[in-house]
Amino acid sequence: MREAPVEPVEGLKFVKTFCGMCVALCGIQIGVDGNNRSRVVFSIREHPQRSLCGRSASSLWLWRNALRLKKPMVRVGEKGEAKFREVDWDTALNSIASKRLKR
Numbered sequence: 001m002r003e004a005p006v007e008p009v010e011g012l013k014f015v016k017t018f019c020g021m022c023v024a025l026c027g028i029q030i031g032v033d034g035n036n037r038s039r040v041v042f043s044i045r046e047h048p049q050r051s052l053c054g055r056s057a058s059s060l061w062l063w064r065n066a067l068r069l070k071k072p073m074v075r076v077g078e079k080g081e082a083k084f085r086e087v088d089w090d091t092a093l094n095s096i097a098s099k100r101l102k103r
Ligand code: SF4
Pocket: 019, 020, 021, 022, 023, 024, 025, 026, 051, 052, 053, 054, 055, 056
């Protein structure tokens, strides 16, 4: 488990929060630089749910990944063709809801 350094890290301010990627809600702290950019993630030593799994540890990499979806997409081609177009959230949610109601 990666724990925050005992000594302060020059240039980083640590912000305590929790990881919401699963129901465990582990206590984590984010090292933020002077430009308010998240740099590192550590567990919180004194938190009752003290963990930092691989999912949480890779969160900053995932967040900044160029391939991360930022808007809903719908398939416009055949399955497997990898053809998609962007849609707004209302369109995406209505599409999902109508498919669920057909089941
Ligand atoms: S750090 Fe891992 S185990 Fe903890 S809440 Fe996040 S995803 Fe769940």
